[in-house]
Amino acid sequence: MVSFNRFLTPAFLAVVYGSAALALVSAPGLKHSTHRVRDLANGLQIITFHPESSYETFGQGIEHPLTDTFGSTIEDSTVSFLTSHLKINSSSFKFRAGFAGDAATHAYVSQIHDGIPFANAVANVAFNHRNKVAAFGSSFITPKTIASSKPIITLETAISTAEKALGGKFNEHPATIEYFAKDDGVVVLTHVIQIRNETVGTWYQAFVDAHSGELVSLVDFVTQASYLVLPITKEILTQGFQTLVDPQDMLASPLGWHSSGTTNTTGNNVLVFKASTTSTTGQSSAILNFIYPQSPSTAPTTTANVNAARVNAFYLGNTMHDLAYRYGFNEASFNFQNNNFGEGGAQNDRVTISVQDAAGTNNADFSTPPDGQSGHMRMFLWTLTSPQRDGALENDIVVHEFTHGITNRMTGGGTGRCLQTTEAGGMGEGWSDAMAEWTEQTSSAVPDYVLGQYVTNTPAGIRTHPYSTSASVNPLRYSSVKALNEVHNIGEVWANILHNVYASLVGAHGWSPTPRTTTCATEGNILFLHIFIDALALQPCNPTFVSARDAWIQADANRYMGANRCILWKAFASRGLGVGAAGFTDSSVIPSDC
Ligand SMILES: *[C@@H]1O[C@H](CO)[C@@H](O)[C@H](O)[C@H]1NC(C)=O
Ligand SMILES: *[C@@H]1O[C@H](CO)[C@@H](O)[C@H](O)[C@H]1NC(C)=O
Ligand SMILES: *[C@@H]1O[C@H](CO)[C@@H](O)[C@H](O)[C@H]1NC(C)=O
Ligand SMILES: [Ca+2]
Ligand SMILES: [Zn+2]
Numbered sequence: 001m002v003s004f005n006r007f008l009t010p011a012f013l014a015v016v017y018g019s020a021a022l023a024l025v026s027a028p029g030l031k032h033s034t035h036r037v038r039d040l041a042n043g044l045q046i047i048t049f050h051p052e053s054s055y056e057t058f059g060q061g062i063e064h065p066l067t068d069t070f071g072s073t074i075e076d077s078t079v080s081f082l083t084s085h086l087k088i089n090s091s092s093f094k095f096r097a098g099f100a101g102d103a104a105t106h107a108y109v110s111q112i113h114d115g116i117p118f119a120n121a122v123a124n125v126a127f128n129h130r131n132k133v134a135a136f137g138s139s140f141i142t143p144k145t146i147a148s149s150k151p152i153i154t155l156e157t158a159i160s161t162a163e164k165a166l167g168g169k170f171n172e173h174p175a176t177i178e179y180f181a182k183d184d185g186v187v188v189l190t191h192v193i194q195i196r197n198e199t200v201g202t203w204y205q206a207f208v209d210a211h212s213g214e215l216v217s218l219v220d221f222v223t224q225a226s227y228l229v230l231p232i233t234k235e236i237l238t239q240g241f242q243t244l245v246d247p248q249d250m251l252a253s254p255l256g257w258h259s260s261g262t263t264n265t266t267g268n269n270v271l272v273f274k275a276s277t278t279s280t281t282g283q284s285s286a287i288l289n290f291i292y293p294q295s296p297s298t299a300p301t302t303t304a305n306v307n308a309a310r311v312n313a314f315y316l317g318n319t320m321h322d323l324a325y326r327y328g329f330n331e332a333s334f335n336f337q338n339n340n341f342g343e344g345g346a347q348n349d350r351v352t353i354s355v356q357d358a359a360g361t362n363n364a365d366f367s368t369p370p371d372g373q374s375g376h377m378r379m380f381l382w383t384l385t386s387p388q389r390d391g392a393l394e395n396d397i398v399v400h401e402f403t404h405g406i407t408n409r410m411t412g413g414g415t416g417r418c419l420q421t422t423e424a425g426g427m428g429e430g431w432s433d434a435m436a437e438w439t440e441q442t443s444s445a446v447p448d449y450v451l452g453q454y455v456t457n458t459p460a461g462i463r464t465h466p467y468s469t470s471a472s473v474n475p476l477r478y479s480s481v482k483a484l485n486e487v488h489n490i491g492e493v494w495a496n497i498l499h500n501v502y503a504s505l506v507g508a509h510g511w512s513p514t515p516r517t518t519t520c521a522t523e524g525n526i527l528f529l530h531i532f533i534d535a536l537a538l539q540p541c542n543p544t545f546v547s548a549r550d551a552w553i554q555a556d557a558n559r560y561m562g563a564n565r566c567i568l569w570k571a572f573a574s575r576g577l578g579v580g581a582a583g584f585t586d587s588s589v590i591p592s593d594c
Contacts, residue, residue, distance in 0.1 A: 052542075058133055063133075064085070072131070085136070103530075103555070111179075116178065128558050129558075144187075167200070189209070223408070252323075326519045327519060328530075333409075334410065390455075396436035396451050403432040403435040411424075429491025430495040431536075433492070438532075474496050478576030509523050553569065566590065566594035
């Protein structure tokens with residue numbers, strides 16, 4: 001401790017001891033929408049700041065000066081809207097990325113000064129089919145003071161500071177210079193550096209003040225799972241293995257899952273391995289048969305079971321790629337593929353999945369660096385049973401993890417920086433549970449849903465309550481967040497709200513057994529996933545429950561002309577997220593025309 005003290009002063013003023021950090025958040029909920037307290041490997045904590053995003057949605061859209069100008073590009077329209085709406089000079093922001101989805105076109109913008117972008121002052125604009133503005137989110141700030149755009153501290157010094165503070169190594173991903181707004185309105189110039197420790201599984205983007213040398217913030221690319229573990233009662237759940245022939249979706253994966261000519265668990269979307277990326281599972285017989293029966297009575301680490309795990313994870317990773325692709329998470333909207341077939345976006349970023357990763361047990365995690373760098377999933381063994389169980393064989397856990405990649409890439413335009421506050425990180429966990437639930441629904445009944453029953457060998461799974469339409473089975477509401485601090489607990493509130501939204505849409509529109517391919521159909525489960533995915537690209541950086549709800553309602557306006565507006569409001573309001581809900585105070589009010 002003493003040596004840390006010496007080492008910390010004065011270079012790491014932003015890093016504080018636990019007690020100070022906890023004091024900041026002693027009233028849980030207070031800073032959920034702008035801050036996050038993060039524990040570092042060395043026992044220290046850092047409080048990161050993310051300016052609050054304002055968020056406006058416009059129903060059928062509002063005009064901007066170029067709305068009716070034929071041939072105006074996404075960039076032209078964005079500049080036209082921002083200069084007129086915010087009355088700002090176009091030299092104070094820069095179009096960074098954009099894509100045309102099938103329900104809206106999205107632009108992502110950075111505030112700039114002297115041509116240098118701000119890391120945490122960003123905006124997003126969505127245009128509907130009539131080139132009207134459907135939604136606008138912004139964390140642009142008015143600086144109190146702003147540092148000179150000339151760095152004093154060298155990159156080498158900044159790297160060494162970040163490596164020491166974060167206990168890892170610079171990963172050689174090109175460093176950048178960006179402005180960073182602190183919570184007192186002071187804007188500093190920073191070296192932005194990725195620091196990774198593969199042994200312990202950390203992966204950060206560090207922001208080191210290029211004038212003072214202080215580590216001022218970080219982005220954590222890893223979404224930890226810290227599952228609640230419950231006592232074992234009963235259950236065997238290895239049934240359900242099935243041989244699927246050609247499960248790939250050729251629309252989403254035009255050259256199949258083995259497009260680089262591989263005959264192992266390596267392909268364009270996913271690489272699955274154990275221990276080393278060359279340790280994959282090859283075909284069991286030609287051509288491309290991967291039949292490795294899993295043996296429930298022997299350890300997961302036996303060769304046959306390792307193969308079963310790698311094949312199942314490969315199937316799930318690819319299936320999630322294909323499913324999400326159909327609903328709008330594609331090359332241009334920053335997905336994970338090695339070859340983008342000329343469809344835009346950055347490539348060479350397929351998801352790598354490490355099964356039976358030696359770094360942990362009873363858990364799993366997913367790291368989402370920016371578009372163009374591979375997402376990384378680690379699946380661990382679960383030690384609650386004998387023999388142990390393999391997380392890679394529990395579909396809902398793999399789907400939960402993969403969904404972190406979808407939400408982190410689609411919110412804020414591919415940076416991996418926009419689900420970093422406590423509240424947004426909590427919703428990240430919620431979307432992941434809701435997606436796992438979506439993939440496991442088998443009929444129009446919407447039974448209570450429990451995650452993680454196989455790995456824990458218990459009907460209660462790994463969360464505190466089943467997701468349920470019954471408030472006595474699951475009492476969580478928007479206001480529950482006020483008393484919560486941990487992202488998985490906050491995520492349960494969001495997932496339970498989404499469970500109720502799902503039930504309402506299925507109740508109103510029925511249920512399709514083929515939602516992975518008939519994505520233009522109108523059943524409730526299909527509508528739900530379209531709105532789910534569309535809203536990710538629409539919502540602001542570091543959304544709150546309130547802005548995320550607004551993005552759902554706007555997504556319905558964009559895609560379905562608002563046909564489900566009242567259904568959505570009623571479902572949200574039923575769990576406290578009605579009109580006027582704010583600051584974790586419930587509202588059960590619905591719009592008067594509903
Ligand atoms: C923006 O501000 C700069 C510097 O004050 C000025 O030179 C430029 O003409 C302005 N541009 C517009 C579009 O007003
Ligand atoms: C990763 O963390 C471990 C445990 O703290 C440490 O021993 C190791 O040196 C770190 N690796 C790097 C590359 O810094
Ligand atoms: C898996 O396939 C790829 C592509 O053909 C190849 O480079 C790699 O060596 C294969 N891995 C193993 C372990 O055979
Ligand atoms: Ca990509
Ligand atoms: Zn998670």
